[in-house]
Amino acid sequence: MDEQELIRRAQAGDQQAFEGLMRLYQRRVMGLIRSFVRNADDAQDVFQDVFLRVWLGLARFRLESSFYTWLYRITVNRCLTWHDQRGRRENLHATPLESMDDDEDWLERTIHLQGVREESDWPLGKAELLRKIWHAVETLNPKQRLIFCLRYQHGLQVKEISEVFDMPDGTVKILAFRAIRQIRAKLKDQLE
Amino acid sequence: MNRTTPPAEQDWIDHLDGRLEGPRRLAFEAWLAEHPEDARELEDLRSLDADLVLIPLPELSEAELDQARARVLAALPGRAPAAVVAPAPSLLVRLSRLAWLPAAAAALVIGVVLGRGPLQAPGEPLSSALIDGRNDELRTVDGAPVTDGGSPLQRQLDIQDLDVDRNQSVRIRLKETNSYEINGRTTDLEVQNTLSYIVRNDRDPKRRQTAIQLLETHCQGEDVCQVLVYAMTQDPVADVRREAALALKDDQQNTMVRQSYIKMLVEDPSPALRQLAQGILAQGGGPEVVGR
Numbered sequence: 366m367d368e369q370e371l372i373r374r375a376q377a378g379d380q381q382a383f384e385g386l387m388r389l390y391q392r393r394v395m396g397l398i399r400s401f402v403r404n405a406d407d408a409q410d411v412f413q414d415v416f417l418r419v420w421l422g423l424a425r426f427r428l429e430s431s432f433y434t435w436l437y438r439i440t441v442n443r444c445l446t447w448h449d450q451r452g453r454r455e456n457l458h459a460t461p462l463e464s465m466d467d468d469e470d471w472l473e474r475t476i477h478l479q480g481v482r483e484e485s486d487w488p489l490g491k492a493e494l495l496r497k498i499w500h501a502v503e504t505l506n507p508k509q510r511l512i513f514c515l516r517y518q519h520g521l522q523v524k525e526i527s528e529v530f531d532m533p534d535g536t537v538k539i540l541a542f543r544a545i546r547q548i549r550a551k552l553k554d555q556l557e
Numbered sequence: 558m559n560r561t562t563p564p565a566e567q568d569w570i571d572h573l574d575g576r577l578e579g580p581r582r583l584a585f586e587a588w589l590a591e592h593p594e595d596a597r598e599l600e601d602l603r604s605l606d607a608d609l610v611l612i613p614l615p616e617l618s619e620a621e622l623d624q625a626r627a628r629v630l631a632a633l634p635g636r637a638p639a640a641v642v643a644p645a646p647s648l649l650v651r652l653s654r655l656a657w658l659p660a661a662a663a664a665l666v667i668g669v670v671l672g673r674g675p676l677q678a679p680g681e682p683l684s685s686a687l688i689d690g691r692n693d694e695l696r697t698v699d700g701a702p703v704t705d706g707g708s709p710l711q712r713q714l715d716i717q718d719l720d721v722d723r724n725q726s727v728r729i730r731l732k733e734t735n736s737y738e739i740n741g742r743t744t745d746l747e748v749q750n751t752l753s754y755i756v757r758n759d760r761d762p763k764r765r766q767t768a769i770q771l772l773e774t775h776c777q778g779e780d781v782c783q784v785l786v787y788a789m790t791q792d793p794v795a796d797v798r799r800e801a802a803l804a805l806k807d808d809q810q811n812t813m814v815r816q817s818y819i820k821m822l823v824e825d826p827s828p829a830l831r832q833l834a835q836g837i838l839a840q841g842g843g844p845e846v847v848g849r
Contacts, residue, residue, distance in 0.1 A: 383633075413625065478616040518612050548605065
């Protein structure tokens, strides 16, 4: 069953079709969430929130629109909401919630499972470079970080990202440029 | 040309995009010549942009995904969204609802125009005109270079900056539908030739990518394969090579295509593209494609 058919059936109330849609996009959605949300349990919450909103919004979704762009938009918005709420929780508890993070864990698992080789054309081993890049990515502001993930992890074009964020192409380019410039500066610091 | 003030952020962005032209480009490059640290940064940014595609998606376990889906399904409200999906009106009907359509119609026609010249005479092969003016920018009918977002009118309709019909008809993509048309001339040889020309010659990588997408969607045959293989193996921009590689993933029965994937696997400078080629060759069809 193709995506359009799954959407049609899910719109008609078919939960199996909706599960099919989830299966189709789960790796991209959870991948984006896990790159942004540092705690596995929080990631599950955000994932649930995203797809509940998809379910509730399906009635208004028009088939001639791009489903994945809409889905990414919901995911991005839920990630940003999570980030705001997390900030408020940290203020409330007056202690950072870093101890709950397992961000390093997914990165190490990814590096391990992808069998990243140490030999590389880059000045450092690829795995080590990935760690350094990711640490630099974490210094970006939330929106830049999401744009970075969409651009480089998910392979979206500027036009697509601008649709996800509902912002002009030029703004996406500026945010992406600042992100990559900041990453370059961080990497340079670490390499010197 | 000397420059005393540092280049604006937009100059950097446009230069990285290959869109910085004329005096601005000269001034920027003069600045770089006098400021090697900035020249180095520019090169770093360019290579970083190309190499960051090696950042992988997080590896997710099936158990994690199963759990996530189960939580969603358990939380679904009992009744599904009662959707009544009305059939979408046609493109022309939607356009005709716009009060300014008659006046705007002419402006909407984005011709691929020769440099500063007017629109071609009706019936003149567009690809011939393009070939004659191979060094000219593609321009809108009012002569303004097509830029991101275009004119306010273009922004409103999200018109693509590429028109490939020999009658200078319009390819429009409405923001609300993401649909587009080439006036039904989807297999017209002229369209195919023009798209092929753009893939091989246009200086804007985004237009090359768009042309590849249109070739994939609307054209077929050995000639199209050859053009896509050319883009996949020869284009200097990784995104364009990737676009062509994805466009050909269902054509592996073609020996030339399969050999091109092997060439990409062995020779492509981008690790991500080598990985993509490996995945396509391994699966015989192609990996899950993002954004399509």
